[in-house]
Amino acid sequence: MAKVLVVTSGKGGVGKTTSTAALGAALAQMGQRVVVIDFDVGLRNLDLVLGAERRVVFDLINVVQGVAKLQQALIRDKRLENLWLLPASQTRDKDALTDEGISRVIAELRTKFDWILCDSPAGIERGAMLAMRYADEAVIVTNPEVSSVRDSDRIIGMLDSKTVKAERGEFVAKHILITRYDAGRASRGEMLGIEDILEILATPLLGIIPESQDVLRASNVGSPVTLHNADSPPARAYIDAVNRLLGETIAMTVPTERKSFMSRLLGRRAA
Amino acid sequence: MNLLRLINGRKATAPVARERLQILLAHERGLRGQPDLLELLRAEILAAVQRHVDIDQDKIVIRMERGPQVSTLEVDIEVPNGAHKSLAAVG
Numbered sequence: 001m002a003k004v005l006v007v008t009s010g011k012g013g014v015g016k017t018t019s020t021a022a023l024g025a026a027l028a029q030m031g032q033r034v035v036v037i038d039f040d041v042g043l044r045n046l047d048l049v050l051g052a053e054r055r056v057v058f059d060l061i062n063v064v065q066g067v068a069k070l071q072q073a074l075i076r077d078k079r080l081e082n083l084w085l086l087p088a089s090q091t092r093d094k095d096a097l098t099d100e101g102i103s104r105v106i107a108e109l110r111t112k113f114d115w116i117l118c119d120s121p122a123g124i125e126r127g128a129m130l131a132m133r134y135a136d137e138a139v140i141v142t143n144p145e146v147s148s149v150r151d152s153d154r155i156i157g158m159l160d161s162k163t164v165k166a167e168r169g170e171f172v173a174k175h176i177l178i179t180r181y182d183a184g185r186a187s188r189g190e191m192l193g194i195e196d197i198l199e200i201l202a203t204p205l206l207g208i209i210p211e212s213q214d215v216l217r218a219s220n221v222g223s224p225v226t227l228h229n230a231d232s233p234p235a236r237a238y239i240d241a242v243n244r245l246l247g248e249t250i251a252m253t254v255p256t257e258r259k260s261f262m263s264r265l266l267g268r269r270a271a
Numbered sequence: 272m273n274l275l276r277l278i279n280g281r282k283a284t285a286p287v288a289r290e291r292l293q294i295l296l297a298h299e300r301g302l303r304g305q306p307d308l309l310e311l312l313r314a315e316i317l318a319a320v321q322r323h324v325d326i327d328q329d330k331i332v333i334r335m336e337r338g339p340q341v342s343t344l345e346v347d348i349e350v351p352n353g354a355h356k357s358l359a360a361v362g
Contacts, residue, residue: 103302146288153296189283196289 002110005117005245006135008159010151012122014143015179018215018225020119022235023050023139025224025244028083032114035074036228037086039131040121041097044088050071050077051222052085064101070108084113097130106134128255132163137173137245139206143180144192151200152176152270175206177241182255206256207241209234233257298337309335309344316346324350 007020024036032061032200038046038058052075058068059271063086070086077083088108089096107184109116138159142152157174166172176198185191198205209215210233218228226235233255240250302308313333320326328348336342 146292149292150295150299153299157300186285189285190290192285196285200289200292 002061002113002135003115003136004091004106004110005115005137005139006120006132006159007117007139007141008120008128008132009122009148010124010128013144014094014141014148014186014252015209015215016122016141017045017049017119018210019139019141019177019179020046020117020240021224022226022238023242024083024115024117025050025077025080026226027245028077028080029118029226030242030246031082032054032246033082033112034115034117035084035086035109035113036117037109037131038088038119039097040129041088041092041120041127043121044089044090047085047087048222049076049219050085050224051084052077052087053222056087059087059089059092060105061092061096063096063105067112070105072146074251079223081219095124099130099133102130102133104248121215124154129158130158131163132172132191134164135159135172136165139175139177140201140203141179142192142197142201144178144186144197146192147156149192149197149200154203156203174203175245176201177206177209179209180211181208181254183256206244207237208252209237209241210254210256212260231258254266290295297341309337309342312344313346317348320348320350324355326350 007016024034028034036175038044058073062068063073075085122126138151185194212234215233218225224237236255307315332347
């Protein structure tokens, strides 16, 4: 049974695309058949984060409009044979996305994949609404920062009212993914803590991704962080999150750098 | 908190963030799917006054304060003497 999962946030720049790539790759690494769809028409970036930017021929709008077949637009990852990308259009008007067209594309993808990850654009306009429209589950990416938490709350309200599931009187399963978390700053009272965010948003936690230089290193080279350095703290946090999505119970920790004995001894920072 | 301040030399700001969010979101959730009552009152009060008086837009001061329990709407309109609209104009 295929699952449609939207990665959303309201606010921009919190890590939706990074998280879509990391979660999608981790799912594929575990043997799931995964397609990630970029809904950010005009500002596509999932192709770049996945290192597939030079392989885009057709896009989501071409498929919606019937110009291209789904199989022609899907791009298979070069490293993970189970991971596919359906890119957004970089040039066309976002009004070309229609509810009916997206419904058709998602229905077709459901027959071919285990997971359909929809990378939502920022904001609450058409692209964001359509990205969440057919979702069974939602990952709400939130930074420990007031504007991000406020926008997440707004998005949660929309997931509970504007999705097909909500209209049928069912629920979209919602999960909070906290990104760019700095445990040190939170313990010093300089940053909202995990408990604060969960209490305010009243939504279960999927994972805590620590602030880390590994995220930028991975996107620099066009590789999901879970693939680029699977042992890095953010990668381990994403892998834990994916295991929870697959139904496993895993203790909620914030992964930290694994320091070797020598680097500990010398007091050096692990690279 | 005092201990934190001693160690840190700064006041912890996260509790402030938390409290501000709680107050704000309590409001925003209440308003979801319905028009903002304070906004509605402001618009209707101004419309009611404008039916009878020509008001200089610069002479209107509106303040809104949203609190956890009570919100206030303060509308301060300066009405010049003899500014009544004629009855004919009112209709």
